[in-house]
Amino acid sequence: MESRDADVLLLFPPQTEARFFPYLSLPYLTGHLRRHGRRVHQADLNIALLHDLLGHPELLGDVVREQPDDGAGTWYRGAMADVVARYVAELRAHVLRKEPAGELGPARAVRLAHHAIELLVRDTFLVRAWRDLAQLDDAVRRSARLPPAASGIPLERLHLMVEALLVRHRPRVVGLSVAFFSQLAPALLIAAWIRRLRPDAKICLGGQQVMLRHEELARLPGVRATVDALCWTAGEQPLERWLDALDGNAPADAVPGMIWLPHATPAHRATPAHRATPTQRSEPVQRSAQPVTLRFHDLGPPDFAGLPVRSYLNETMEVAIISCVGCYWGRCAFCSYGNRSLAPGAYQQGTVRQIADAVETVVRDTGAAFVSISDENTNLRLIVKAMREVRERGVNVGFGVRSRLDATLADPEFCRSLAEVGCELMSVGYEGTSQRLLDLMDRGVRAADYQRIVENVAAAGIVLRFSVMGYVFDETPAEFEESLRFLAANQERIGIDALELMVSEPGSRLARDPDGFGLSLDTSGALAGNPELSYLSGRVGHPLTVPGGPTRAEALDRLVRVFHTVKPGKVSAILPRRPGAGPRATVAAVRPYPWVRPVPAGVDAAGLAGAKGEAEAYGRILVADLVWERFYALPRRDVEQRADGVLVARTPQGRRLLARLVEATAGTEQTDEEYREAPPVVAGGEPVRRPT
Numbered sequence: 001m002e003s004r005d006a007d008v009l010l011l012f013p014p015q016t017e018a019r020f021f022p023y024l025s026l027p028y029l030t031g032h033l034r035r036h037g038r039r040v041h042q043a044d045l046n047i048a049l050l051h052d053l054l055g056h057p058e059l060l061g062d063v064v065r066e067q068p069d070d071g072a073g074t075w076y077r078g079a080m081a082d083v084v085a086r087y088v089a090e091l092r093a094h095v096l097r098k099e100p101a102g103e104l105g106p107a108r109a110v111r112l113a114h115h116a117i118e119l120l121v122r123d124t125f126l127v128r129a130w131r132d133l134a135q136l137d138d139a140v141r142r143s144a145r146l147p148p149a150a151s152g153i154p155l156e157r158l159h160l161m162v163e164a165l166l167v168r169h170r171p172r173v174v175g176l177s178v179a180f181f182s183q184l185a186p187a188l189l190i191a192a193w194i195r196r197l198r199p200d201a202k203i204c205l206g207g208q209q210v211m212l213r214h215e216e217l218a219r220l221p222g223v224r225a226t227v228d229a230l231c232w233t234a235g236e237q238p239l240e241r242w243l244d245a246l247d248g249n250a251p252a253d254a255v256p257g258m259i260w261l262p263h264a265t266p267a268h269r270a271t272p273a274h275r276a277t278p279t280q281r282s283e284p285v286q287r288s289a290q291p292v293t294l295r296f297h298d299l300g301p302p303d304f305a306g307l308p309v310r311s312y313l314n315e316t317m318e319v320a321i322i323s324c325v326g327c328y329w330g331r332c333a334f335c336s337y338g339n340r341s342l343a344p345g346a347y348q349q350g351t352v353r354q355i356a357d358a359v360e361t362v363v364r365d366t367g368a369a370f371v372s373i374s375d376e377n378t379n380l381r382l383i384v385k386a387m388r389e390v391r392e393r394g395v396n397v398g399f400g401v402r403s404r405l406d407a408t409l410a411d412p413e414f415c416r417s418l419a420e421v422g423c424e425l426m427s428v429g430y431e432g433t434s435q436r437l438l439d440l441m442d443r444g445v446r447a448a449d450y451q452r453i454v455e456n457v458a459a460a461g462i463v464l465r466f467s468v469m470g471y472v473f474d475e476t477p478a479e480f481e482e483s484l485r486f487l488a489a490n491q492e493r494i495g496i497d498a499l500e501l502m503v504s505e506p507g508s509r510l511a512r513d514p515d516g517f518g519l520s521l522d523t524s525g526a527l528a529g530n531p532e533l534s535y536l537s538g539r540v541g542h543p544l545t546v547p548g549g550p551t552r553a554e555a556l557d558r559l560v561r562v563f564h565t566v567k568p569g570k571v572s573a574i575l576p577r578r579p580g581a582g583p584r585a586t587v588a589a590v591r592p593y594p595w596v597r598p599v600p601a602g603v604d605a606a607g608l609a610g611a612k613g614e615a616e617a618y619g620r621i622l623v624a625d626l627v628w629e630r631f632y633a634l635p636r637r638d639v640e641q642r643a644d645g646v647l648v649a650r651t652p653q654g655r656r657l658l659a660r661l662v663e664a665t666a667g668t669e670q671t672d673e674e675y676r677e678a679p680p681v682v683a684g685g686e687p688v689r690r691p692t
Contacts, residue, residue, distance in 0.1 A: 007243055008033060009171035009201075010042040013187040014158065015126040016180045017535045019047050019114070019313040021320050024374060025177040025207055025235070027302030028322075032236040034303055038243060041169045042306050045161060045190070046183075050117040051311060052157050054095060057088045063120055063153055075603045076624065077119060083595045083626050084116045091116070096311045103593070106315040108627045112595070113313055115626070124152045126186050127536060132525045133213075136185050137220040144192035144222075155189075162190055166198045172246060174198075175231075175239065178207040181529070182536035191226045202246070204239070204258075206231035212336055212506045214259055218285045224261050233257035234325065237294040256290040296325045296348035301358035309366045320372040321358045323386070324349040327377045329404065333441040333517055334469075336505035336541075337376050349379060355386035356393065363397050370424070371399045378403055380418065387421035400425030405445050409453040412460070419460040426457060427497060430466045432483035437472050440517065442509075450486065458493040466494050470559040471501040473518055474549030480558050484565060492569035498538075499559045500530045501552065505541035520545045532556060586655035587662050589670035590647045596625045596666045598641060621647070625666050632661060646670060 010026045026042040033040045053059055060081045067077065084091070087104055094101035094109040101109035121127050125143055130136040143151055148159035166174075174194050176187045191203050205227055210217065214232040217223050223230075231238050238257035244250035262283040302321060309319060325348040330341030341347040350358075359371055373383060378401045387399060399422050408414055418426075431438060433447040457464045468487070475483075487494070504510040504521055514521045522528075522543040529537030533556075545551075550558070592598075599622040621634040621641055634647065638654030641647050647667070649655040662669050 005039070006041045006169040006171040007038040007173065008040045008239060009165060009169050009174045010040060011162075011165075011174065011176045011187075011190065012042075012044045012046055013176055013178065013183045013190055014046045014049055015121060015182050015186055015536065016046055017114075018179065019050065019117075021312050021314060021318045021372060022047075022304055022307045022309060023177070023179055024302055024320055024322060025179060027304050027307065028299065029175070029177075029235055029239065030306070031300055031303035033239060033243075035300055036240055038240075040306075041165070041171070043161075043165055044307055045158065047308065047312060048161055049120070049154060049158060050113060050313070051096065051308065052161070053116055053120050054088065054092050054113070057085050059153055059157070060084055060116060060120055063122075066152075067123065072599075072603050075600065076626075077122075079597050079624070080115055080119055080626050083597075084112060084119075086594065087112060095313065096308075098310050098317055104595075104627075108595070110313050110315055111627050115629075121154045124154050125189065126154055126158075127182075128185065129531060129537060130185065130527060132527055133216055133220060134525065137188070137222040140185055140188040140192065141222045141225075143189055144196075148193075158186075158190075159193060162193050163197055166194065166201075171198070171201055173202045173204060173239070173243065175204045175206060175235065177235075178205055178209040180536075181209055181538075181540040183207075184209055188222060188226070192222070195226045202228045202242075204229040204231055204235075204242075206235045206238075208337065211340075216506075218259055218261060227261055229261065230259040231257055232259060233292050234294070236299065237292050238288075241290075253288075254290055256288050256292045258288045260286040260288075297351055297354055299354075301361040304362065304366055309368075316369045317367055318370045318372060319362050319366050319368040320374040321355070321362060322350075322375055323355050323373055323378060323383060324375050327375075328379050329377060329444050331442040331444060331509075333509045334502050334504070335376070336507040336511075339508050349382065350386075352382065352385045352389060355382070356389040359387070359390045359397065359399075360393055360395050363395055369398065371397055372425075373399055373401050375402055380406070380408055380414075383423075384414075384417055384421055387423075391421060396422065398422050398424040400427065402427045404429065404443065405450055405453050407446060407449055409456060410449045412456045415456040415460040415462065419462055423460075423462050425463045425465065427465050427467065429469065430483075430487075431469045431472050432475065432479060433486050434472075434475065434479040434483065437475055437479065440473055451490075454490050454493050464494050465497045467498040467500070468496060468559070468562055469500055469502055470562075471544075471546070471550070471552065471555035473502075474546050475555075484558075484562060487562060487566045491566050495568045496562075496566065499533050499562060500538055501533070501555055501559065502544075503529060503539040503541040504544050505539055508541070510544070511542060514544070518546065518549075520547060533559060584659045584662065584669070586649075586652070587658040587669050588649055588655060590658045590661050590667040591670050592623065592645060592647065592661075592667040593625075593665075595627045596623055598623050598645075599631075623647075623661075623666070625664075628665075630664070630666075632664075632666065 010029055012023055012026055022044060030040045030042045064077050064081045090102040090104045091109055091113050093099040094106055095113050104112065149156045176191060178184055178187045187205060194201060194203055203226065210230050211232055214230045217230060238255060241250055241255040245252050245255055304319060310317060326341030326346055327338030328347055328349065330338045330347060332338055362368060362371065380401065380403055383401060401423060403426055405428050431441065431443065433450060435447045438445060438447060454464060504514065510517055510519060511521065526543055527540050528543035529540040531537045619636050621636060621639060623632045623634065634657060638649065638651045638657060639647055640650055647658060649658050661667055
């Protein structure tokens with residue numbers, strides 16, 4: 001097919017875990033611009049790196065061989081690369097085409113593909129941590145001057161993708177959507193590549209991180225040298241008007257929502273001669289004076305055409321929509337996104353018909369079996385009405401929502417009504433059960449309702465998944481213990497998606513008024529996130545301390561206790577369980593799955609995620625489940641491993657351990673006929689710790 005020049009090339013850069021379905025910024029921008037007659041191509045480079053790896057699995061072996069030998073870690077990475085290579089056909093089948101994944105099954109296929117991409121990018125520029133934005137900017141400029149191959153295989157492959165997109169689509173404007181902090185450095189590096197590869201294209205950065213940090217970003221030399229505009233609001237109308245200005249059909253000052261960096265004006269068409277060095281581009285920036293007038297209820301549905309919607313890291317076919325911009329509550333102290341809704345008119349909500357239209361459209365266009373309503377906090381009553389209309393139109397689709405533990409859910413009839421219109425999953429935030437602290441953060445919920453809510457949601461058949469927050473102001477030991485008891489008492493009814501320490505992001509009420517919340521912030525420019533618990537630090541903001549409260553280390557220890565104490569039930573993907581009838585009390589022999597590998601005797605186990613060292617592990621068989629990232633230590637007095645890999649119990653304790661191994665889906669039980677030459681006993685083990 002002959003390519004045509006694109007008005008806009010929209011890119012979603014690496015590196016983020018947002019691989020479950022297409023992130024919505026691109027589809028909503030694309031839908032709006034296409035409805036206005038614009039030629040748009042959208043590309044998710046974050047998922048494209050995984051697809052490239054599945055097409056060239058030998059890259060993983062090359063990467064592992066290039067990494068320095070560090071003993072146990074080298075063995076683990078080599079074993080992981082070997083398992084990926086063994087199952088790459090099944091990974092392609094499920095991830096790329098949503099076909100059966102053989103003995104892996106969909107859940108394991110998704111996790112193994114996730115491990116593969118993380119192994120590929122390990123220790124590269126794409127996953128670096130940053131002390132501050134100045135360090136980030138310096139590193140981007142240094143990397144931009146190097147040949148991409150000098151930065152490793154993932155960067156070389158990414159550069160080839162960017163180059164191919166520019167050649168094929170010849171865009172006038174390139175927009176990069178930076179939703180997560182971990183995408184910021186890669187986005188700026190891609191922008192520098194684009195400036196060199198296609199110097200006449202205009203480059204714009206937008207998305208959540210630009211909304212939060214546009215003033216800081218506009219001062220960075222690398223940004224000023226490379227980027228033409230920063231979009232600090234929703235991008236639909238700014239991009240629409242910018243293209244009109246470039247066409248000469250609108251005045252330059254009619255473009256809203258932009259910060260123009262030096263030498264960049266709305267109608268300016270840059271050429272190589274116009275490109276200046278960072279020192280030359282030291283003039284003040286210009287901010288659009290025109291307000292954005294487009295409202296969310298005027299937007300149509302997202303357009304996923306051009307994105308590989310069937311090829312994301314999920315177990316079924318899933319896409320997403322939003323039902324609002326901002327948050328109808330908006331007052332939670334830590335939420336930079338919701339707090340923007342506090343300005344008059346900032347919160348924008350869709351209509352029942354608009355939301356129903358969006359659901360019907362995306363299901364019809366993509367064949368999705370599940371729709372995630374990806375608001376920060378959803379108006380559940382609105383969703384019930386909209387999804388009821390969807391069903392009246394003959395579209396029966398499951399959906400998930402995000403919500404507070406709101407008093408609305410204390411009504412069992414309302415929870416049943418949610419389930420009746422297709423709600424299957426609900427993600428909620430949990431900051432503990434101390435009403436004192438919930439009131440301090442202005443959460444707007446009652447801890448006294450929590451037990452009833454959990455029971456109502458579970459009784460309705462809706463999966464409830466918690467994101468647990470720690471470092472909540474001056475939480476006392478007694479308050480933490482009570483919050484932990486609540487989670488443990490309900491562990492069979494809930495899943496846990498995330499554990500994270502509270503962060504003071506720019507734009508949040510915490511950042512604007514730390515004294516009002518009893519905090520002390522370091523606003524020198526240093527960055528703080530959750531590197532121990534969240535993907536690439538997760539949310540990033542100002543370092544904080546709590547005078548009179550726990551230290552950060554103490555707060556982190558509390559969350560680690562949550563991880564080790566609370567064992568979520570069947571709704572958690574972290575602790576897999578054998579399907580079917582209840583667990584066997586004892587098992588005589590187990591054949592580990594091919595992705596469950598014994599750690600060789602010569603490997604120092606101390607390097608494996610907290611497992612015991614080689615000397616201490618003497619007398620035990622250490623087994624690694626590479627898919628579920630778990631280690632099991634099996635005493636040799638209770639379990640032996642035969643030459644064919646089968647684990648056989650020596651003692652009654654060994655039988656019990658092997659039964660637990662089967663329950664954890666680490667292997668299959670062997671019958672007497674299958675191991676008749678061995679004694680009727682089995683092996684299994686206690687989990688040591690999840691690898692990091």
